[in-house]
Amino acid sequence: MARTAQPPTKGSVSTVATLARFLKSTLAAGTIALAAVSLQPTSATASPAPVVGGTRAVQGEFPFLVRLSMGCGGSLYSEQIVLTAAHCVNGSGNNTSITVTAGSVDLNSTSAIKVKSTKVLQAPGYNGVGKDWALIKLAQPINLPTLKIADTKSFDNGTFTVAGWGATREGGAQQRYQMKATVPFVSDASCQSSYGADLVPGEEICAGYDQGGVDTCQGDSGGPMFRRDNAGAWLQVGVVSWGLGCARAGYPGVYTEVSTFATAIKNAAATL
Numbered sequence: 001m002a003r004t005a006q007p008p009t010k011g012s013v014s015t016v017a018t019l020a021r022f023l024k025s026t027l028a029a030g031t032i033a034l035a036a037v038s039l040q041p042t043s044a045t046a047s048p049a050p051v052v053g054g055t056r057a058v059q060g061e062f063p064f065l066v067r068l069s070m071g072c073g074g075s076l077y078s079e080q081i082v083l084t085a086a087h088c089v090n091g092s093g094n095n096t097s098i099t100v101t102a103g104s105v106d107l108n109s110t111s112a113i114k115v116k117s118t119k120v121l122q123a124p125g126y127n128g129v130g131k132d133w134a135l136i137k138l139a140q141p142i143n144l145p146t147l148k149i150a151d152t153k154s155f156d157n158g159t160f161t162v163a164g165w166g167a168t169r170e171g172g173a174q175q176r177y178q179m180k181a182t183v184p185f186v187s188d189a190s191c192q193s194s195y196g197a198d199l200v201p202g203e204e205i206c207a208g209y210d211q212g213g214v215d216t217c218q219g220d221s222g223g224p225m226f227r228r229d230n231a232g233a234w235l236q237v238g239v240v241s242w243g244l245g246c247a248r249a250g251y252p253g254v255y256t257e258v259s260t261f262a263t264a265i266k267n268a269a270a271t272l
């Protein structure tokens with residue numbers, strides 16, 4: 001496949017997934033915007049489809065979803081801590097450079113809440129492979145519903161919701177209005193047949209249709225993948241991490257498996 005840049009060497013094998021990881025790390029630094037790519041049926045609330053069949057999230061639908069100023073998504077783990085992807089941040093420590101936008105599907109809305117970061121905690125041991133989670137402490141609490149994280153694998157199945165302001169097609173622009181889509185669980189075995197050894201099955205969970213067409217994309221990174229728990233409450237099972245392109249047939253989206261890191265996330269949050 002055509003390359004415009006040389007990905008970092010991972011062993012001696014350079015695969016499509018390696019390129020995807022390269023793009024992940026490269027794009028996360030700031031150029032990217034993400035959004036849910038969707039070929040789903042158009043709903044009554046759909047935008048004038050900037051993407052084929054994309055649907056807009058409704059104001060207030062996912063109140064825990066936030067946008068980060070470096071071009072990533074995130075979720076409110078607590079009123080003063082955002083859960084995002086490790087590849088969206090540059091290490092740990094005091095950091096007042098990130099602006100979190102919350103409370104509006106329209107990033108340009110004058111009623112959107114904007115709060116600065118004070119600290120970042122990148123997953124311990126993160127080196128670009130797996131462990132793609134990080135926490136951001138906010139200067140002030142945001143009075144919006146938080147999103148519970150899964151602490152068991154029992155919800156790592158079924159249909160998941162993804163949402164964000166990222167690209168609505170591969171190579172596309174980031175979005176002003178939050179987009180959403182649903183994607184089915186993909187087994188580790190199936191996902192490994194797509195990505196081989198680049199998948200870390202104990203730390204990652206995949207989702208998408210065999211035929212592609214619906215996916216997260218650049219700029220959605222760090223945002224949550226979530227589903228209903230047994231009580232009907234939203235529960236986060238994934239963090240948008242990487243994929244080969246977006247919505248390609250045979251290449252599902254790869255998400256940080258939240259249940260694997262639930263204890264680590266809880267412990268890390270307690271230190272912020």
Ligand code: ARG
Pocket residue numbers: 023024025027028032033034166215216217218219220221222240241242243244245246247252253254
């Ligand atoms: N790494 C991308 C980002 O930084 C997210 C890519 C998700 N890709 C996918 N095909 N699901 O925004």
